[in-house]
Amino acid sequence: MITTPSDLKTYKKDLKRALQNQFLGATLDNFATAFKASRQKAFEGIDLDTLIAEIAAGKDAAIPHLEELFAAFKARAEAAGIKVHVAHTAFEANSIIADIARANQVKKIIKGKSMTAEETFLNDHLEKDGFVVTETDLGEWIIQLRHEGPSHMVMPAIHLSRKEVAELFTKVTGRHQDPDDIDGMVKVARKELRQVFLEADMGITGANFAIAETGTIGLITNEGNGRLVTTLPRVHVALVGFDKLVPDLKSALRILKALPRNATGQLISTYVTWITGPTPCTSAPDGRKEMHIVFLDNGRLALARDPLFAEALRCIRCGACANVCPIYKLVGGHNYGHVYIGAIGLILTYFYHGRENARAIVKACLNCQACKAVCPTGIDLPYLIKGVYRTILEVEGKPPVKNRLLKRVLGNRKLFHFLLHRAYLAQKPIAKGQYLRHLPFFFSKEHGFRSLPAVARTPLRDMWERINPRLEKPRYRVALFGGCLVDFVYPEQAQALISALKDHNVQLEYPMEQTCCGLPAMMMGENETAREVAVQNLKAIDPASYDFVLTLCASCGSHLKENYSKLCGEDEGIGVKVRQLKDKLIDFSSFMMNVLQVKPEMFVRSGKKVAYHAPCHLCRGLGVTREPRELINTAGKEYLPAKDEDVCCGFGGSFSIDFPEISAELLKRKLDNFEATGADLLVTDCPGCVLQLRGGMDQKSGRKIEVKHIAEIVAADRS
C-alpha cells in the first residue's frame, strides 16, 4: 500500500528521513551522472530538438482526437478477434479484468511491468478476488515481494541495495544469497519465475503504443518477460491508457527512437513486440489465444480537453524527469510522487490519485527546468507543476498567509518599494556588514545553512542618475531590467555592469516604473498577481524604445522570456510587447560576447582560476551555455569546469524557505564540487544564485571561495 503525506509537516519528516539514507543518496547521484553521459551518447548523430518537436506535434495532434483514434483501433482490433473494453475508472478496469479471469476459469496470473496497472492498484484488486498474481519484471517482482510501490517508472527497485535484495531472496528461496553475486540473484529470479510462467493461465501487460491504423499494441521490454507473458498463458489482457493511442506505426517508431535513449541510454530496448490479434496458442482449448484490451480513461479523456494540462498526456513514461531532478536525487521516488513519480508524477498524482496525495509533494519543485530540458516530448513540467499547485490552492480556497501578503504587496509597486526601502532600517539591529547576523523571527534554525544578505543602504534606483553616465551618440540604447535583488540587495552588480560597458558607448537606462518580474508570485501559484506585474513591467519598459533589454538576473530573464507569453501573450496590445521583449531580452554574457564582441586584449590577464555555476534559468531557461564560459576566459581568467556545475544550487526562491533541508543539502554538494576544482573564485550570473552560494560559503567551515556575479569580474580587470 502506498501512503503519501497530505500535509507539509509530515512530508518534511519523510524527507528528513530520506536525506539520512546514505545508500539512496549515493546511488541516485551516481545514477544521475551515469545517465547524463549515456543519454548524451545515445542521442549522438540525432537532431534531438527536431525529434522532440516532431513527437510533441504528433502527440498534440492526437490528444484532441483520442476518441476517434480509439474507434478506429477498436474496429481493427475486433476484426482481428480481440475483445476491446473501455474502463472509465480504475475500479472499473480492475473489475473488467477480474471478470475476464473468472469467465476463463483462471487461477494464476502473471504480469508484465505496467505503470497503468500500478495506477489502478490492479494487483490488490485481483488478490482480494482470490487470484494469485506474480510480477515477472525483476524489479517489479522484488517490490511486489516487499509490498512496496515502484520508486521509479523504469527502474522500480532502484531504491534497494544488493544487500536488501539478497535478504529478500534468502527469505523467498530458503537458501542464503550472496549480496555480491548479482548474477546469481538474477538467476534465482530466472529459476523461480520460469515455473510461474509455465503454470499461469492468464498474462497481463500494459502497452507502450496502441496503433489505431492496424489495431496493434506495442510493448517495450529488456528482460523479455513481455514476450513470455503474451505467449505462454492461454489468456492475454492488455491494460492501456487512452493516451497510448497513436494514429500509425510511423508515430510509434518515432517515439521508439526517443524512449529507450531517454530512459536508459539504450539505442533500443532489447525486445520490442508488436501484437495484432490473438495468436496461435497451444495451451488454449481451441489453439487460439483469448485476447482482451482494456482502455483506461480514469480522467484522461477530460484531461485531453484541458487547455493547460492536456500537455501532460504527451508523457511516454521514460522516467527521465526523475533522473535529472535534484530533489529526486536526494530523496528518491517514494518521497517524490505517489504512484507516478518524478516531475510528471507531481502532476499526474493530482489528476489520477487526488488532491490529498498531491497537496504536499507538488510544493517540492525548484523550478530548475532540468526536467523540462530532458523531456523527450517537450512538456513544460515546471509550469504544469505550478499549475497543479495553483489549482489545489484555488479548489481549497485557503491560500497561505504569505500568498495573501504577496498579493497585496507585489500588486502595488509603490508599497512594495516603500517596504524594501524601510527594510534597510528594520534590519539594522541584526545586520552586520553584508549579512544579517541573526535570522528574522519567521525563520527557524534550519534556515541557518546560509547567511542572508543585508538589504543595501541605497538601492540602485536611488543612485542610478548619479552613477549612470549620459552619452552623446550611443551605439546602443539598452534598458536594464534590474530585478528586486540587484535593485535592493546587490546594486554593486549593476555598478559593475556600468563599468564593464565603459568605453563601449552603450547608453543604459533604468526605467523607474519597473518592478519585481513576478516569478515569485507565479512560484506561489498567484498567477493573477504575476500577470499584473508583467503588465506593469511592459508598461515601464517599452521594448520598442530600446535595442536591447538586458538583465543581470537569469531568473528574471527566463521568466520574462518564457512565462510572460503564457501569462499575457494573448492579451490585446500587450501580446505584441511580450513578443518584442522576448526578442530584445539578453543576458550579460551574451551581450558582451555576441553584441560587443569583447576581445582578450581589452582585459588584464589576471590568470585567476575561476569556477562557474551555471544558473538553471540561464543554461536551461534562456539556453545560454557557451558565452559565460568564454567570457571568463576572454576576461583574462582561467575557467575550471566543476562536477554538476549546471545542477541547481538549491535556492529556488521561496523553495529554500519552504524546504531548507533540501536546499542546504543541494548547496553543500555544490560547494564541495567547487572546492574540488581548486578555483580562486566562483562566478555565476544570477543574483539569486549569488545569494545562495555566497551565503553558504559564509556558513561553511574550511576554505571559503569568493563568490561574484560575472559582471563584477569582467569590470574588475578591464585594461
Add this chain to the structure above:
Amino acid sequence: MEKHEQIRLFKDRAEAVQTSVTDVTGLQQAFLYAIEVTKNQGGSTIAAPALGPEERSQLAELCRHAEITLLTENIRDHIGKIQTGLTLGDWGVAETATLVLDSTSEDVRIATMLSETHVAVLPKSRIKSDIMELESELSESMKSAPRYLSFISGASRTADIERVLTIGVHGPQELHLLILDEELTGEKP
C-alpha cells in the same frame, strides 16, 4: 549508406549490446555454426520450427551426424530442454543492431525465448540502415492479423539490482546473428 558501411555499423552496434555477429556464406555453414555453439555449451537440442522442408532436411541430416536432437514442432512440450533456438530473420536494422523476426508462430516465440541461445540467420540484403525504412513493410504485415512481430536487439537483460547490467534474466543468455551473403552463394533462404 553503402552496404559495407551498413554492415560495419550493424557490427559495431551489435558489439555494444553483446550480440555476436559472424559472416556466413551459406545455410550449411550457418547450421554447422548453430550445432557447434550448442555442443560447446554442453547442450544437445536445437529448436528450429520455421524452416522450409528442404532446409529442415538439410539441418536434420547435420544434426543426426552431430548427435543433436532437432525440434521442429510442438516446441512447448520441450520447454526446459532447448539449448538453441535457430531462426531465419526477416529484417535487420543497422542503427540499433536489431533483428526483426515475425514471431506469429508460437513455436518460434518459445524457441527464441525459452532457449539458452538464440542463433538467427540474417541475409545481407535484408539489412536496412534505419527502422523507418521498414515502416511501410511492417505496417502492411500488421494489417494481416494475427501478427506477432518482434524486434530483438541483444540478449535478455536487466539492471534492476543496483543498476548492474546482467544478461539473461528471462530469455536467452546469448544472441548470435549470422549474416548470410547470398551474393556469394546464390542461395536464398
